[in-house]
Amino acid sequence: MGDHSAVHIPPPQNEAVRNYTRLRNTRKKALGRAKQNLLSFLLRHGRCFTEGKIYWTITHYTWLKGQLFQDEVDHETFNEYLQEVHDQQEKVDRYNQRIEELAALDAYRDRVSKLRCFRGIETHTALSFISEIGDCCRFANPQQFSSFLGLVPRENSSGQRERRGSITKAGNERLRLLLIEGANSTLRSHIYGKKTKRLQARQKGNNPDVIAYADRANRRLHKVYNNLVARGVHHNKATVAVARELSCFIWGMMNDRIN
Numbered sequence: 001m002g003d004h005s006a007v008h009i010p011p012p013q014n015e016a017v018r019n020y021t022r023l024r025n026t027r028k029k030a031l032g033r034a035k036q037n038l039l040s041f042l043l044r045h046g047r048c049f050t051e052g053k054i055y056w057t058i059t060h061y062t063w064l065k066g067q068l069f070q071d072e073v074d075h076e077t078f079n080e081y082l083q084e085v086h087d088q089q090e091k092v093d094r095y096n097q098r099i100e101e102l103a104a105l106d107a108y109r110d111r112v113s114k115l116r117c118f119r120g121i122e123t124h125t126a127l128s129f130i131s132e133i134g135d136c137c138r139f140a141n142p143q144q145f146s147s148f149l150g151l152v153p154r155e156n157s158s159g160q161r162e163r164r165g166s167i168t169k170a171g172n173e174r175l176r177l178l179l180i181e182g183a184n185s186t187l188r189s190h191i192y193g194k195k196t197k198r199l200q201a202r203q204k205g206n207n208p209d210v211i212a213y214a215d216r217a218n219r220r221l222h223k224v225y226n227n228l229v230a231r232g233v234h235h236n237k238a239t240v241a242v243a244r245e246l247s248c249f250i251w252g253m254m255n256d257r258i259n
Contacts, residue, residue: 007138008135010131014131015131017108017131018131018132020095020098020099020102021099021124021127021128021132022174023095024096025174027088027091028092030088031088031089031091034081034084034087034088035055035056037081037084038064038081038082038084041081042078045074049063065082096123096124099123099124099127100123102127103123103127108130108131111130112126112127112130113202113205114206114210114254115129115250115253116203117202117203117206117211117253118182118217118218118250118253119189119199119214119218120182120183120186120246122202128174128175128178129250129254132172133175133254136251136254137255141251142248142251142252145248145250145251146247146251147168147170147171148171148172149172149176149247150167150168150169150171150173151167151176151179151240151244152168153168154167154168167240167244176243179243179246179247180239180240182243182246183221183239183242186218186221186222186246187225187242191218191222191223192219209258210253212258213258217245217246217249220245220249221245221246224238224241225238225241
């Protein structure tokens with residue numbers, strides 16, 4: 001009679017993989033806090049990195065190793081902060097390697113391979129979507145999927161008045177943040193730029209229709225962003241709009257709506 005709707009019950013293996021990807025996210029946040037603590041300590045002592053514009057590169061780590069402090073306790077504190085960064089980075093790298101192994105399992109290989117054809121979506125993001133969402137067919141259309149991720153605008157309309165606000169931020173926060181990171185990564189590439197070797201390696205072996213769909217998504221995302229920025233929309237809001245578009249393309253990919 002239409003009074004009830006079906007729900008998806010994830011299998012135990014899916015829940016285990018989901019918990020592992022969440023563990024990796026937690027460790028990534030811990031790495032960010034460790035880096036911030038180290039930089040704050042250096043800033044309090046007037047130490048600023050001026051040998052480049054990008055932090056946490058080989059040049060930056062070389063600069064960090066060369067920092068010396070006259071006070072013995074300060075030098076010990078600095079070494080502890082730096083060691084914490086190395087420890088957390090080692091854990092993140094180890095988790096990423098394990099996620100690569102999990103993504104190669106028969107239950108995930110094909111779907112992960114398809115999602116990795118998008119610019120800005122690596123193995124961790126792809127596996128997170130598969131393990132968190134489960135059966136993507138339970139969403140009737142891409143709008144429902146975007147709503148589940150909290151990427152649709154709030155609405156306070158009545159009668160002839162139509163008023164929309166910021167995104168709802170309902171649903172799965174982890175996937176929403178991963179999508180926004182993916183949108184930022186996509187926008188850093190040129191709309192018609194040459195594919196990187198890393199992207200070519202991810203797309204290799206996939207169906208040409210899948211690759212064409214992912215390339216079409218890249219052009220669409222850049223077009224949406226450029227149009228919004230040209231209208232005076234703030235960069236952050238435009239990026240969230242791109243993330244919403246990307247979620248719609250992901251829905252299409254996972255439901256074989258690529259034509």
